[in-house]
Amino acid sequence: MNATPRRLVGGAPEAAYTIEFDGRAVPAEAGQSIAAALWGAGILAWRTTREGGAPRGAFCGIGSCYDCLVTVNGRPNQRACLVPARAGDTVTTQEGTGRAELAV
């Protein structure tokens, strides 16, 4: 039997639902953060940096590093490792500060 995190703790999620990431459906389980749902789907990057346009995702996992910033339901700069994934959330890759509309 292949070990998985869920088998290890005997997990039986009370609900599973779908969030949308850049137009693609991603499964999430009740209680997972947005970062956890994305990792679960094999997605490791959901932001590009302001200067170099380099891809970034979750790094510290505890809300300290701000590397996992993402746009959730149109609101930029949300820490994906802290924000719970909720049914129907729309998550989009965040470019730079996520405030392109303020660019001069």
Added chain:
Amino acid sequence: MPNSPSDPSGSPAAPAVPADLAIVGAGPAGLAAAVTAADLGLRVTLLDAGDRPGGQYYRHPAPGLGAARPQALHHDWSAFAAREAGLRAHEAAGRITFLPGHHVWTVVPAPGAAPGAGEPAKAWRLHAVVGPEERAATVTAAAVLLATGAYERQLPFPGWTLPGVVGAGGAQAMLKAGLVLPGKRVVVAGSGPLLLAVAGSLAAAGARVPAVVEAASYLAYAGRVPTLLRNPAKLAEGALFGGGLLRHRVRLLTRQAVVAAHGTDRVEAVTVARLDRDWRPVPGTGRRIPCDALAVGHGLVPQLELATELGCATRTAADGTAALELDTEQRTSVPGIWSAGETGGIAGAQLALAEGELAAHSVAGRPAPAALHRRRARLRAFAEAMGAAHRPGPGWTGWLTEDTDVCRCEEVPAGRIREAVAELGARDARTVKLLTRAGMGWCQGRMCGQAVAALAGTAPGADRRPLSCPVPLRNLAELPPDGC
């Protein structure tokens, strides 16, 4: 939206009556302190940025994930379970108010209670931002215990910003809370005993761990035999982790380090090199290990913002980090402010539990059991031995190339920092920051601070920043006119 005490977005207003004790952080130290203080008759307000008690150490799956065996991902889970039961009983009885989802950003003397010359403050006011909506909240208390814990120490290397390179503690946190892995084949690297725990958890959860790469040598413990022998439980814990690694066929490589991560969109392999005694990579020893994730960390750094802003004195711990100066009753140098756990120097959950209980006795004005004092002394000695063994050697900066980003937020490469030091005369991390923006971004130097200080040729200082997290301007505007 439901409005229950466990819902961070709709949490209850803070009680109007000041608490006897406000505790910042519901990890092992804060939780133990809260339960003990309430046992001793104090009215306690316990605040935590997270949704559930336990902190990072006892971080566990969200209730919705329905984990039947959360203890499978934990060491000493019963110590947590007992205290959580205590917390809930005291909550029901009205002796503890638990405020989850509250990130405390500053602690100040309460208006009218500000200290006169040489006098302690009579009460403290704690300001917090609450939940994803970043609502403002305020708590007042006669005494404060800072149990803010730690975050991971990171030393940069080429490729460390690639997706798939994650903190070792970060991988552990995501696994414990969200039941997910960053990849199927995960190299674990850095320094310190946390690596063994992380590798064990990842392997048990189904990841293949090709190697644990430890920069220090475990032989460094050999000079501390008496301290080790006084801590048989710690030795047993080490043997337990070691046994777990053997069972999963994980190789432990010592005196070696990941000096580069490779890949384009994500990590595909790492280069591991042998280190000399100063942690300088030995030329010609590099070899590649294929992997799809790297979990890396070099121990932990005490999280001191709230304490240093209050003026609490610090010391340099054996691992090279700045920690709070505390007396044997967990008092900081500021009267009315106590601290326990990792803030006093990285030492692990068992000591944090003991120190939380010691602090609670002290705040309540009761003598603590002598056994608790002995336990603290013994575990602190072990932590000092451990910290000294895994303290980064000065040669680690040999991993950096000129274009390695040191500051992840502001994308400042090592070459610019070296230029600020060599050509522009910067002598400390603060001046480097002013000249290069290293440490000026979102994380405020939490990720790069230790590295920038090393490149500037100084010991890393204690964090000094007026706000411990981003605070909406509207929250500042809503503060009462007394300025607190």
